[in-house]
Amino acid sequence: MEEFECRIVEKGTDEEGAFVVLDKSVFYPDGKGGQLGDRGKVDGEKVLSVKEKGASVRVYLSHLPKTDIVKCLLDVKRRHTISALHTAQHILSAVLEDKFSVVTVSFHMSEENCTIDVEPVSVSNEMLEQAENFANEVVFANLPVKKYFVTVEEAENLPLRKRAKVTGSIRIVEIPGVDTSMCGGTHVDYTGEIGLIKILKTEKIKKKFLRIYFAAEQRALDAFREKSYILDSISNQLSSGEKEIPDKVEKMLVEIKKLKKENKKLKITFLKNLVLSLSESEGAFIEKEVDLEKSDFMSLLAMLSSENSEKIFLIYSLKNLLLGVAKGKESDLSLKEKLRDFVDGFGGRGVLRDNFAFVEFKDVKLFKEALKYINDNLGE
Numbered sequence: 094m095e096e097f098e099c100r101i102v103e104k105g106t107d108e109e110g111a112f113v114v115l116d117k118s119v120f121y122p123d124g125k126g127g128q129l130g131d132r133g134k135v136d137g138e139k140v141l142s143v144k145e146k147g148a149s150v151r152v153y154l155s156h157l158p159k160t161d162i163v164k165c166l167l168d169v170k171r172r173h174t175i176s177a178l179h180t181a182q183h184i185l186s187a188v189l190e191d192k193f194s195v196v197t198v199s200f201h202m203s204e205e206n207c208t209i210d211v212e213p214v215s216v217s218n219e220m221l222e223q224a225e226n227f228a229n230e231v232v233f234a235n236l237p238v239k240k241y242f243v244t245v246e247e248a249e250n251l252p253l254r255k256r257a258k259v260t261g262s263i264r265i266v267e268i269p270g271v272d273t274s275m276c277g278g279t280h281v282d283y284t285g286e287i288g289l290i291k292i293l294k295t296e297k298i299k300k301k302f303l304r305i306y307f308a309a310e311q312r313a314l315d316a317f318r319e320k321s322y323i324l325d326s327i328s329n330q331l332s333s334g335e336k337e338i339p340d341k342v343e344k345m346l347v348e349i350k351k352l353k354k355e356n357k358k359l360k361i362t363f364l365k366n367l368v369l370s371l372s373e374s375e376g377a378f379i380e381k382e383v384d385l386e387k388s389d390f391m392s393l394l395a396m397l398s399s400e401n402s403e404k405i406f407l408i409y410s411l412k413n414l415l416l417g418v419a420k421g422k423e424s425d426l427s428l429k430e431k432l433r434d435f436v437d438g439f440g441g442r443g444v445l446r447d448n449f450a451f452v453e454f455k456d457v458k459l460f461k462e463a464l465k466y467i468n469d470n471l472g473e
């Protein structure tokens with residue numbers, strides 16, 4: 094934290110809360126030039142947000158200070174990370190444009206991500222890797238990041254990456270031999286402070302732009318740490334070295350596909366045999382508890398209702414609270430009529446057709462009552 098003594102020149106409350114305006118520009122505003130704003134404390138109160146309103150910068154706090162002279166603390170670690178990310182963006186954009194004619198159209202920084210949108214959308218992974226290498230060469234060379242003001246006339250002779258119509262004095266940020274930009278944001282003093290620039294992933298935006306996610310400074314370390322942790326945990330779970338993970342996962346996926354196919358076959362055989370044994374059971378009303386998941390339970394119901402039989406089948410799973418009734422094709426009974434109250438009356442979600450009924454319960458008490466109800470209405 095860096096300390097400043099400031100005078101409050103304005104204070105009040107607007108739709109965003111209580112704010113103060115300071116006589117010094119201690120805190121950089123949120124979102125200005127695509128970058129994150131500063132945080133810290135004013136008179137011991139945490140800075141909640143910093144917004145540029147017209148010519149002044151409002152610093153939002155939960156309570157307004159009582160005195161007009163206040164001690165302000167700037168979170169310099171956060172400021173440095175933001176400055177490093179911003180400077181990294183200058184380098185990455187400059188390298189992409191110089192070496193590959195890929196133009197940056199916008200820049201965005203949030204608490205989680207840092208992105209640039211570039212054009213054209215067709216940037217190969219090899220290109221990105223090369224751009225990343227070039228950008229990091231600039232970082233490792235520890236070049237100075239110069240900031241100075243020029244007049245509009247002087248700016249015309251500078252090799253600016255982007256030109257915007259402005260009046261008055263223009264702030265220039267120059268990394269010699271790499272980039273010269275008009276920029277009012279915060280930057281580091283030497284490129285070495287960026288530590289590392291790492292492209293994390295890309296995403297196509299409306300088939301027009303490529304969004305490049307990147308990290309630098311502490312965020313690059315955090316991203317590396319997070320990925321290492323994930324890789325480590327997968328490696329432990331699979332009991333395999335990190336380099337063997339892709340091969341191992343591929344083999345596992347092939348094996349899973351094979352097992353699923355085999356399992357499906359076995360299930361069909363099992364259900365067919367179950368239908369056969371139920372159809373051949375003694376009596377007109379057959380009751381059977383089964384240990385099946387919902388999808389298999391439904392298949393069994395469908396199979397029973399298409400049997401050439403006069404029997405009524407009541408099947409249920411106490412474990413999964415599933416209850417179903419099916420009648421064979423040769424039965425004249427209408428389940429719809431006979432069990433009119435069944436679905437609605439028992440608070441479950443279900444279906445009622447002429448040839449089958451099904452309800453899934455959440456509550457074991459209701460399930461048991463329904464089971465008794467079916468037995469009373471349809472049983473012998």
Ligand SMILES: [Zn+2]
Nearest residue numbers: 179266276278
């Ligand atoms: Zn900048």
